[in-house]
Amino acid sequence: MASSEAQYDSEDEGMDMFMDKFKSERYKKGFNESNWEEEFDKVPMFMKTAPEEIDPQEYPELACIQAILHDEDRSPEEQAMSLKDEGNAFFKEKKYEKAIVAYTAGLKRKCGDQELDTVLLTNRAAAQFHLGNIRSALNDAVAAKRIKPDHLKALTRGVQCCIQLRNYTEALKWCEEGLKAHPTDKKLLELRAAADKHKRAAERDARKAKAKEKKLHGVKEALLAAIKDRGIKLLQPVKSAQRGSDSDDEDEGSSAAISELSLDGLSSQEVTGAQVFLDEHGSLHWPVLFLYPEHQQSDFISAFCENNCFIDHLAVMFGEELPPWDTDRKYHPQNLQVYFEDEKNETLNQVPPETSLLEVLKHQRFFVKGGTPSFIILVNGSSFRKQFLSGKKIKGL
Template structure:
């Protein structure tokens, strides 16, 4: 009977406690309005670590960090805690903070080779994801020095070499790894990829070398053809020294104009088309030629003027049945035109017979090809502009 009464008293006490629990609010409970935000401040339930840890706002997390970085603990414990911290940042894809944690762990110099190797390979992975391929490779090399057969170090090294397009080196990393891990699928896949890229790169290099050799032979043949014809390529003119007297053309054909050595520097056309002189299968030179019409400030550009063609051949096409729209007076007929080239150094104009071939003009002792493009001035004979333009100029025939 006493036992029954005791049980009854106990039940009454529990009822009283539960009644009080229902009416009295817990002082440290989450608020109904912000419970999700407060819940996320608990380290165990955080979805993502905050960028800056405020001890007032995140007291529990600040406490955990203090434990991780407690300098009184053995270096091995500190390094392991920093590795775990780095791994947490890595999972959140916060690779920069992961690198900082792994680096701090390595700086502890704990002497644990396994732990140091993990810190290095993990930092290599973080660097790899950030695109720091050279740093990733350096970490893999450092890890392999500690443990030459470490699988992750070998994989990270191969991955970094492939990203750096060092395919031959990547194959070496894979071969070293497969000696101790012959069945590892990741290493096998990396080796296959590296070997494929290596063979493609070597093939492209061979093709490029053959192409370069062919282009070089073509250039040498082109320059030899120009040299054999006695055509002069003009390089930039050196400033004339003060007090020097100009010489007559018969005294010094080269004068201060510096003739280009036979190289491609003097063959680059300045025209937007990028046309250049070329040698065809019949060993005939074809030049880009610029026609200048100073009266109207207009130009014509012929991208491939055969050296054997005469100027009249092109004039007949350019000024045939249809005259250019800028010729309002309709006076640019082939029979009305006079052609000249200018010797700027001698301040002299040489008149060209339209029946003359391009080669004959290019071989003239005072004709210098500038920027790979011969220039010809076109004027209308006996026009007012023609008289004004040539006034005071020295005129010579070919």
């Protein structure tokens, strides 16, 4: 009896000491005016949002709850249900990646509850959809519909995915399946109307594109026919004109290039932004390049009509106002000579300025390169002309 009294006396003494200390020293781990909001945020009941990572030391209560939710001793159905709720919480916070992880973990429990599995799949489809993973969302909707063919959310999500993937025919199939089970569902009716509208628009655009392609093909065919009828020879780019064996006959190679041509040898758009075209009167208009080697300058004519003469353009370019690089003021139309180069024969062919472009293009030694005929312009009687032509063979047209 005496020992018991001594024990109680000792405990009372300890309590008295604790109370005396509590009165003299402030409790440091309690809530205060500066930290109460921070401390409340650590209590699961008062949390506004769940932390990204749960540290048991910092959030012991939340770690405990999480352990209970994922308790392996609980049934697979209970675990799957808890994971579904966890995923829903993440979904509401727009943390779709974490929601997907939770829904996937729930599906892995293989609880055997078809209703719950369907919900997990449709919820995961929604999260995938919000992340832009449309194909994955559709796969989940398909899997959910396989379990429960009349599940409204699975059907609705399937339609939305097909519309996003622009597979409007498939979207309408989903709608018809859904409306058989839910004939008055407003969402499905709206989606069917939207899918039908998109399908009609896509078909209309396809028809327009096909008609445009057909028209363009007709224009190209007419253009090629006009070039061939005139006997104009085209040289395609080296990469397009390469053949199994070399040919010494350039004319023959050029004719073959024309017969095989799909406008590759005509396109100069990459360099100049212009291309030969056939007008409504049946005349060809060519992009033409004038080169002035004396000053390393050039002029580009985007549409030189084949019936126009060289002097017509020279009179415009060197009329009243001469170019600034012509410091000697000698580039007058009547002083200019026109040449084209025959590379194979290493010859310059002189073209009278009164000659039409078509006459030159039909010349047996003229070849259109890269879709753009080019000509050299020299000043008659100039010292540069004499030096430039020195040692070269000159022929007349």
